[in-house]
Structures are given as C-alpha cells and as structure tokens.
Amino acid sequence: MRNKKKRLVLRSIILLLLSAAIIFVLYSNFSKDNRKVAAVGEEAPNFVLKDLEGNEYKLSDYRGKGVFLNFWGTWCEPCKDEMPYMENQYQKYKDEGVEIIAINVGETKIAIENFAKQYNLTFPIVIDESGEVQKAYGIFPLPATYLINSDGIIVDYIETTMTEEMVQQYMEKIKPE
Amino acid sequence: MNKVKCECGHVNPHGTVLCEACGNILDEKARQGKLLDMRYEGSARRSQTYNKTIIDRIWNFFSSVKVGVILIVITLIATAIGSILPQVSTLGQLPVPAHQYYEENYGWFGKLYYFFGFHDTYGSWWYLLLIASIGVSLVICSLDRAIPLYKALKNQRVKRNTNFLNRQRLYNKAENVEIDFTTLKEKLKKKHYNVHIDNGNLLAEKGRFSRWGPYVNHIGLIIFLIGCMLRFVPGFYINEFLWIKEGETLAIPGTDKQYYLTNHEFIFEVYDESDGEVFRNAIEEKGMIAKNFQTNVTLYSAEQSLPGEEPELEKIKDYEIQVNKPLKIDGYALYQSSYRLNEIASMTFALTNKETGESYGNITIDLNNPQKKYDLGNGYGVELLDYFPNFQMKDGVPSTASQDPLNPAFAFKMVTPDRPEGERSFAAIQQTIEVTENKYKMEFQTAEMVNYSGLTVRLDNTLPVIAIGGVIFLIGLAQGSFWQHRRIWIKTEKGGCHIAGHTNKNWYGFHKEIEKILSDTNIPIPIDQKTEKNQEKE
Known part of the structure; x- marks a missing residue:
C-alpha cells in the first residue's frame, strides 16, 4: 500500500513539473507578440522627447495629472479631424489637470510647424524622430491615443477616429480627483 | 496488487x-x-499494470510507445505541411491582412491553409503542444522502462531457471559433461567478459552499458527540448530587424538602447566582365550577379536612457558587416540580410532667371531636415514655405500621403533685389505651378540618394544548452549502436549441462564468439533456435 501511495505522489510530481513547463511555453508563446506593447492597466512606458524649440518633455514629470497621449502625423487624415477637438477640449481641461502630449511620428520641422499653425494648436507637440517611443508603445497604425491617469497607469487605448464628444469623455476619464 | x-x-x-x-x-x-x-x-513495465487513478491513466497513456510514435508521425506531417507555403512570420509587413494575402496569392488552398492555422505552424499553440507531448512521452516512456530494466539486470542471479535458458535464442544442452570452469573463465576473460561462477553455474556478461544507450539518448533529447524552451525565457533569445539609412545612428533593437549603430555606407557590388570569362557568360544569361553586400558601421555603447532620449555614445569599434560576417558584441550578432537602394536624401535647385537663364546660386535641401531659409548673398535668397515628402493633390489642396520622400514637392518663396516681396513657386517632380507669372524659377539640378541596410539582430543563449543536448544524444546513440550487451549462461544439472546466450544485437558475431570460446572444450555449441525454426519451415 505504501508503495502505491509513493508511486502516485511521484507520478503526480513528475506530471506537475511537465505540465508546468508546457503551460509556461504556451503562455510565453501567446504573449510574445504583445510583450513590449503598453497594455491597459500597466504603467505607461516612460520617455523623453523634444519639441520644435528643443524643450524636453518627460512623461514621468506629469505624475498627478492625467495625460492624453496622442500619436499623429500630418499625412494621417483622421488626425487632422481630431486635432481641433483636442485643442478645444484642451482649453477646458488643462486647468483641471489634464495635459495633452502630441507625439509626431518623426516628420520634418517645417511640416509640423505649418500643421500646428494651420490648426492653431497650443498643446505641446514633440517629435519621435528615432521611432523609439512608437516602438515602446507598439504604435501601428495612426491615429493612436493612450489615456494615462494621474498615477501613470494606462487607462485606455483608442485606435479609432474620435469625435469631439469622445475626446471630452476621455479627458473626463483621466481627470485627477 | x-x-x-x-x-x-x-x-x-x-x-x-x-x-x-x-x-x-x-x-x-x-x-x-x-x-x-x-x-x-x-520486467514489469509499470504502465501496463496499474490503471487506478486519473494520474495513472495519464501516465499510462504517455508510457505507450505506440502513442509516442503516433505523436511523432503527426508532428512530422504537420511540419511538412507547414513548409508548403511561406510562413507568415517570414513575409515581413504585409500590405493586406494575412488571411487576404494567403487567399489572393494561393487561392482556395491558401484560404484553407490560413483557416487551419498552417500560416503560423511552428509558432502555433497546437504545434508547441505536439512537441511538448513528445517530450512528456519521452520522459515517461524512459522512466517506465529504464528503471525496471535496471532492477532486473541488477537482481539477476548466476543460476537461472531451465525454462529461461531453453527459451533463449542461442541454446543447447548435453548429458554427461565435465566442465573445467577455471580454463573457461580464463578464455571468457580474454574476451573481456565479467565472469561469475556459483556452484556449477556460470554467468559471463559484457557491455551491459550498451543497454542504457537509448535512455542516455533520450536525456539528450530532453535537454535539447529544454534548450528550445529557454527561447521563451527573457534574455535568452532575441530576433529583431533594423532598417538603417546611410548616415543614420540608431539604437540596436533588443539591446534596451545599450548599443547604438551608425551606418556610414551600404555597398552593393556585382560581378562584371573584368572578373573573368566565366562571369561574362553568366552575366549574359542572368543579367546581374551579386558579389558583395556590405554595411560599413560604427558600434557604440551607451548609458542607460529612456525611449526618445539621446544618450552619450562611446565608440567601441568600426566594422564591415558582410553576408556571413556578422558584427558580434556581447552575445548579439548583426547580420547583413536586406537592403533598399536609392531613396532621395537631398535635392539641389538653382535660383534662375527664366528669360536669361542666369543662375544666382544653388540651394541644397536635406529632405530629412529642410531649412526654412537659404541665403544666396547679394540680396538673393530662397524661403521654403512648405515641404511635402510624398506629394499628392487632395480636394485641390497639396498634401503628403506619407512621411517617406517618395515624391517630394516644395513651396518656395524666391526673394531677389528686384522682387523684394518675393515670388511664389510650387515645385514637384517634373512640374512647376505658379500662382502668377514669375520672373524667376527654381531649376532642379541634382538629387542625392541614400541606401538603407537591413540588419538582423540576433541573440541566442540557448545554443550551448542545445549543443550539450545534441552531444549527449550522440553519446547515447554511440553507446547503443557500437556496443552490445552479451551474456552467456551455463548451468550444470544431473551430470549434464545447459548453455544459453543472449545479446541485444549482432547475433551472428556473438554466435561466432561463443564458438571460438568453446572450440576446444566438451561443452556443446549453442544452436540458433530462431534460424533453426526458419529452416524447419522451409
């Protein structure tokens, strides 16, 4: 009888070890594609980028504020539609602790400057020339918006074109209490 | 039980x-x-005896060699099917969704192929599960056989039951024989047998370790599989791709911005006729034959930095990356694996008087970083009002379709002493648009091109483990193939004797060896009962 018990325990341990290894491999395989992508609920990857004048913007400096992180390009049609909404809502929410950082995907200064002038944009526009921030956030395609709360946690990720109403709701969502 | x-x-x-x-x-x-x-x-293969709990049932399922063989065959078939069409992971960035790509390029077969998941055979969960099941089968089959076999061989006695001896393949018996065990022992020892004598019984054995060959072999395989599994452990395996333009300095992907690379020049050489007669024929036939793909680079190390941040770089070395001559650093290897030629890097225009053709100087526009103003002196100058890297007209308004300089267009303002307010001109490739009739124009002179080099970045720390597994695998294979486990039993009984022999392979050689050992004794030479049986049949 004792032998039988010993056998059962031994077999259970071996099978457990083997299945643990299999589960590990399967899990890793499933999560390998989005390993680097910033996921909702995770801390937003920190970054440092410069604007047109060379001023540095660091995400971690925005703790305590909600951050509306928008990736855009002048050639992206939906981005053009969204920009005025973002500007309007920015005017309302910047006093309530919500900031916009608009990350250009690495275009020329002339193109960005003309675009900002055309749409009268006042929020900070930074340039991700090396594409490193886009990679850290797994951006493809544009437009892409991350909502980051005052604790630096990603609350939502939006890939679709936003209406002004949506922009307003999203800003409400990350407004610090 | x-x-x-x-x-x-x-x-x-x-x-x-x-x-x-x-x-x-x-x-x-x-x-x-x-x-x-x-x-x-x-020996008692445990799997075949107990079938009580769920654990036993799972165990017994994997303990079956038949199940193991079926798993291997299924994996083999799946692997073969996976090689029919290109895997999605090798196609790079597709212009259309993958399912559409397969259907467009391979028709109904491609559609089915995608539907059943063969577009990603080797990375799919079911393929991994198959490989893992083979691993489980290997472990359990081996345990269930190696341990009882070990016990049986350890417990064997010199004196054997007659029923055992007369059912061995090599067997014979004789009445009234006297056996000189001392000389027999000497003879057997000369053939490297371990001889045990016990009260008129003899056991001669050699090469038992050959019996462990298959199990050593399996241990090697399991280590090999563990090596493959390590790919999923962070830091063990990295496979990234880097597109880098000439003149660009970028972080090497997968290194967490620890290493940077500058591409100074990409070189693409082809053979020409001066390389010899052989090449002339080949060139005539095929058109172009590549001779060299090379990227001249400088490698830097960098302090830790955040994405987007530009760290201080410290030069490590210059290197020429060629096909099969990767740049190696700290376990990482950068392979030359692709290229893209001739992207426009800069364009040169001359400010020209349309009537006289007189030029007032050239401006060169760097398409990555165009300046706003270009001063030509003496009151002449050009302002760049707008730049469209990939120009298109949309709803009557100029815009850009992407940020790549595929079809550059510029909005200029030409300032001259006689036109201090400036004249506006819009210049795209092969066309100039003017709002009003201008006196001056921007005349295209030349364009400079740059090339991209595509480098594969790879880190593989699983290779040593896989190599060790492979070596153990081969040791096991040699152990089981080049040695044989041979045993000879002699039992004396009532003045007569039984002799039997067993080997796990090469019966012919074993039989000859026994014949030689027994040649000048009175012990009967064993008969091969298997071939004897066959002869009877005939």
Missing part, C-alpha cells in the same frame, strides 16, 4: 514476466512460446 514470489524465492513486482533473479517464466502466455521476448528482460 500482489507481488509475485518466484519458486527461487525472489519477490518480483506485479506484472513481471520473467523472474528478475532466476529468469523463471511467471507469465502463462510467455511459457507457451518457444522463445522469450527479452526486450526489457521480462
């Missing part, structure tokens, strides 16, 4: 076919046969 006690007194585990000690036949079925199945020494 009761233990089985043999008449010799040895207690065997349940399910034993041949007594571990004396070889007596404990199983009715085996007793009826003329020869014994000696594969696992008639």
Whole structure:
C-alpha cells in the first residue's frame, strides 16, 4: 500500500513539473507578440522627447495629472479631424489637470510647424524622430491615443477616429480627483 | 496488487514476466512460446499494470510507445505541411491582412491553409503542444522502462531457471559433461567478459552499458527540448530587424538602447566582365550577379536612457558587416540580410532667371531636415514655405500621403533685389505651378540618394544548452549502436549441462564468439533456435 501511495505522489510530481513547463511555453508563446506593447492597466512606458524649440518633455514629470497621449502625423487624415477637438477640449481641461502630449511620428520641422499653425494648436507637440517611443508603445497604425491617469497607469487605448464628444469623455476619464 | 514470489524465492513486482533473479517464466502466455521476448528482460513495465487513478491513466497513456510514435508521425506531417507555403512570420509587413494575402496569392488552398492555422505552424499553440507531448512521452516512456530494466539486470542471479535458458535464442544442452570452469573463465576473460561462477553455474556478461544507450539518448533529447524552451525565457533569445539609412545612428533593437549603430555606407557590388570569362557568360544569361553586400558601421555603447532620449555614445569599434560576417558584441550578432537602394536624401535647385537663364546660386535641401531659409548673398535668397515628402493633390489642396520622400514637392518663396516681396513657386517632380507669372524659377539640378541596410539582430543563449543536448544524444546513440550487451549462461544439472546466450544485437558475431570460446572444450555449441525454426519451415 505504501508503495502505491509513493508511486502516485511521484507520478503526480513528475506530471506537475511537465505540465508546468508546457503551460509556461504556451503562455510565453501567446504573449510574445504583445510583450513590449503598453497594455491597459500597466504603467505607461516612460520617455523623453523634444519639441520644435528643443524643450524636453518627460512623461514621468506629469505624475498627478492625467495625460492624453496622442500619436499623429500630418499625412494621417483622421488626425487632422481630431486635432481641433483636442485643442478645444484642451482649453477646458488643462486647468483641471489634464495635459495633452502630441507625439509626431518623426516628420520634418517645417511640416509640423505649418500643421500646428494651420490648426492653431497650443498643446505641446514633440517629435519621435528615432521611432523609439512608437516602438515602446507598439504604435501601428495612426491615429493612436493612450489615456494615462494621474498615477501613470494606462487607462485606455483608442485606435479609432474620435469625435469631439469622445475626446471630452476621455479627458473626463483621466481627470485627477 | 500482489507481488509475485518466484519458486527461487525472489519477490518480483506485479506484472513481471520473467523472474528478475532466476529468469523463471511467471507469465502463462510467455511459457507457451518457444522463445522469450527479452526486450526489457521480462520486467514489469509499470504502465501496463496499474490503471487506478486519473494520474495513472495519464501516465499510462504517455508510457505507450505506440502513442509516442503516433505523436511523432503527426508532428512530422504537420511540419511538412507547414513548409508548403511561406510562413507568415517570414513575409515581413504585409500590405493586406494575412488571411487576404494567403487567399489572393494561393487561392482556395491558401484560404484553407490560413483557416487551419498552417500560416503560423511552428509558432502555433497546437504545434508547441505536439512537441511538448513528445517530450512528456519521452520522459515517461524512459522512466517506465529504464528503471525496471535496471532492477532486473541488477537482481539477476548466476543460476537461472531451465525454462529461461531453453527459451533463449542461442541454446543447447548435453548429458554427461565435465566442465573445467577455471580454463573457461580464463578464455571468457580474454574476451573481456565479467565472469561469475556459483556452484556449477556460470554467468559471463559484457557491455551491459550498451543497454542504457537509448535512455542516455533520450536525456539528450530532453535537454535539447529544454534548450528550445529557454527561447521563451527573457534574455535568452532575441530576433529583431533594423532598417538603417546611410548616415543614420540608431539604437540596436533588443539591446534596451545599450548599443547604438551608425551606418556610414551600404555597398552593393556585382560581378562584371573584368572578373573573368566565366562571369561574362553568366552575366549574359542572368543579367546581374551579386558579389558583395556590405554595411560599413560604427558600434557604440551607451548609458542607460529612456525611449526618445539621446544618450552619450562611446565608440567601441568600426566594422564591415558582410553576408556571413556578422558584427558580434556581447552575445548579439548583426547580420547583413536586406537592403533598399536609392531613396532621395537631398535635392539641389538653382535660383534662375527664366528669360536669361542666369543662375544666382544653388540651394541644397536635406529632405530629412529642410531649412526654412537659404541665403544666396547679394540680396538673393530662397524661403521654403512648405515641404511635402510624398506629394499628392487632395480636394485641390497639396498634401503628403506619407512621411517617406517618395515624391517630394516644395513651396518656395524666391526673394531677389528686384522682387523684394518675393515670388511664389510650387515645385514637384517634373512640374512647376505658379500662382502668377514669375520672373524667376527654381531649376532642379541634382538629387542625392541614400541606401538603407537591413540588419538582423540576433541573440541566442540557448545554443550551448542545445549543443550539450545534441552531444549527449550522440553519446547515447554511440553507446547503443557500437556496443552490445552479451551474456552467456551455463548451468550444470544431473551430470549434464545447459548453455544459453543472449545479446541485444549482432547475433551472428556473438554466435561466432561463443564458438571460438568453446572450440576446444566438451561443452556443446549453442544452436540458433530462431534460424533453426526458419529452416524447419522451409
């Protein structure tokens, strides 16, 4: 009888070890594609980028504020539609602790400057020339918006074109209490 | 489940076919046969005896060699099917969704192929599960056979049951023989046998370690599989791709911005006729034959930095990356694997008087970083009002379709002493648009091109583990192939004797060896009962 018990325990341990290894491999395989992508609920990857004048913007400096992180390009049609909404809502929410950082995907200064002038944009526009921030956030395609709360946690990720109403709701969502 | 006690007194585990000690036949079925199945020494393969709990059932399922073989065959078929069409992971960035790509390029077959998941065979969960099942089968099959076999061989006695001996393939007996055990022992020892003599019984054995060959082999395989599994452990395996333009300095992907690379020049050389007669023929036939793909780079190390941040770089070395000559650093290897030629880097225009053709100087616009103003002196200058890297007209308004300089267009303002307010001109490739009739124009002079180099970045720390697994695999293979486990039994009984022999392979050689050992003794030479049986049939 004792032998039988010993056998059962031994077999259970071996099978457990083997299945643990299999589960590990399967899990890793499933999560390998989005390993680097910033996921909702995770801390937003920190970054440092410069604007047109060379001023540095660091995400971690925005703790305590909600951050509306928008990736855009002048050639992206939906981005053009969204920009005025973002500007309007920015005017309302910047006093309530919500900031916009608009990350250009690495275009020329002339193109960005003309675009900002055309749409009268006042929020900070930074340039991700090396594409490193886009990679850290797994951006493809544009437009892409991350909502980051005052604790630096990603609350939502939006890939679709936003209406002004949506922009307003999203800003409400990350407004610090 | 009761233990089985043999008449010799040895207690065997349940399910034993041949007594571990004396070889007596404990199983009715085996007793009826003329020869014994000696594969696992008639030991009790546990899998075939207990089937009580769910754990036992799972265990027994994987313990079956039949199941193992079926798993291997299924994996083989899946692997073969996966090689019919290109895998999605090798296609790079597709212009359309993958399912559409397969259907467009391979028709209904492509559609089915995608539907059943073969577009990503080797990375799919079911393929991994198959490989993992083979691993489980290997572990359990080996455990279930190696341990009982080890016990049976350890417990074997010199004196064997007659029923065991006369059912061996090599067997003979004789009445009234005197055996000189001392000289026989000497002879056997000369052939490297370990000889045990016990009260008129003899066991000569050699090469037992050959029996462990398959299990050593399996251990190698399991280590090999563990090596493959390590790919998923962070830091063990990195496979990235880097597109880098000439003149660009970028972080090497996968290194967490620890290493940077500058591409100074990409070189693409082809063979020409000066390389010899052989090449002339080949060039005529094929058009162009590549001779060299090379990227001249400088490698830097960097302090830790955040994405987007530009760290201080410290030069490590210059290097020429060529095909099969990767740049290696700290386990990482950068391979030359692709290229893209001739992207426009800069364009040169001349401010020209349309009528006289007189030029007032050239401006060169760097398309990555165009300036706003270009001063030509003497009151002449050009302002760049707008720049469209990939120009298109949309709803009557100029815009850009992407940020790549595929079809550059510029909005200029030309300032001259006689036109201090400036004239506006819009210049795209092969066309100039003017709002009003201008006196001056921007005349295109030249364009400079840059090339991209595509480098694969790879880190593989699993290779040593895989190599060790492979070496152990080969050791096991050699062990089982080049050595044989040979045993000779002699039993004296009532003035006569029985002699039997067993080997796990090469019966012919074994038979000859026994013949030679027994040549000038009075012991009968064993007869091969298997070939004898065949002869009878004929």
